[in-house]
Amino acid sequence: MEGNRRWVSGNLDHPDRDPERRELVAEAQDPFGVVLSCIDSRVAPELIFDTGLGDLYVLRTGGQAIGPVVTGSVEYGPMTGGTPLVVVLGHQRCGAVEAAYKSLKAGKPLPGNLEALAKAMxxxxxxxxxxxxxxxxxxxxxxxxxxxxxxxRSNADLGPLVEKGTLGVVGAYYSLDTGKVEVLTGAPA
Incomplete structure (x- = not known):
């Protein structure tokens, strides 16, 4: 969350964004976190957490909708490299959630594959x-x-890592107005 505090204050470090870092991560990667966030162009995890190349695995889906392929992608870091943190990051004024809400409330499916987003929600x-x-x-x-x-946090593959204390899964909310990330669930004790 230190990176988000820098983002909010405008006092950014822009770490790990130089040719030396690129050369280092070209050989191997060791991200400290996985972020599943929305596709919204205003919510770029690498920016709002002031991170750099190789620091995060980032997955983006409309409204953080999740299914087997996305779940497998989230699992990749913790299960293959011991990545210790997963953040599910939603945000203020989410268009994907709004579309799903209106569709589900009205009982009218969204067009094309957008309906898969609504079903996931x-x-x-x-x-x-x-x-x-x-x-x-x-x-x-x-x-x-x-x-x-x-x-x-409770799935068959990540759950044991959470129980063992080697993985934290956090739900967080990003304010478009302030730039601040608020942890909603799964905060370390």
Whole structure:
């Protein structure tokens, strides 16, 4: 979170972004984290955490929607290289979550493969439908983050690493207005 504090303050280090680093990671990589975030162009994990080349595995899907291929990609770092941290990062005013929310509420499928995003968010929608709060899309975004992080934390392959204490799985929310990342679930004790 130190990198995010630098991002918020505008006092950036821009670490690991030089020819020497490129040469080093060309031989092997050892990222300290995996970030599953949204495809939104305003939410670039490498920037908002002030990281550089080879520091993070980054996966981006609409609304942090997850399925077998994405789950396998998240598992890659912790299972093959011992990457100690997974962050599920949602954000304020998420268009993918908004589209899924409206589609599911109206019972009208989204066109093409966009419907797969909505289907992946059904558990978050169902929680939101019970208590939508003042901003149902933001409520659903928070639920989507937590549902995804909880699912990764308890899955058959990552769960034992979490129980052993070698992996942390965190759900976090990015404010477009402030640039700040807030940890919602899975924060270390």
């Amino acid at each position: 059904v558990p978050a929608y169902e929680l939101t439908a019970k208590d939508p709060g003042a901003d149902p899309v933001d409520t659903m975004t928070h639920h989507q983050i937590k549902v995804t992080a909880d699912g990764l």
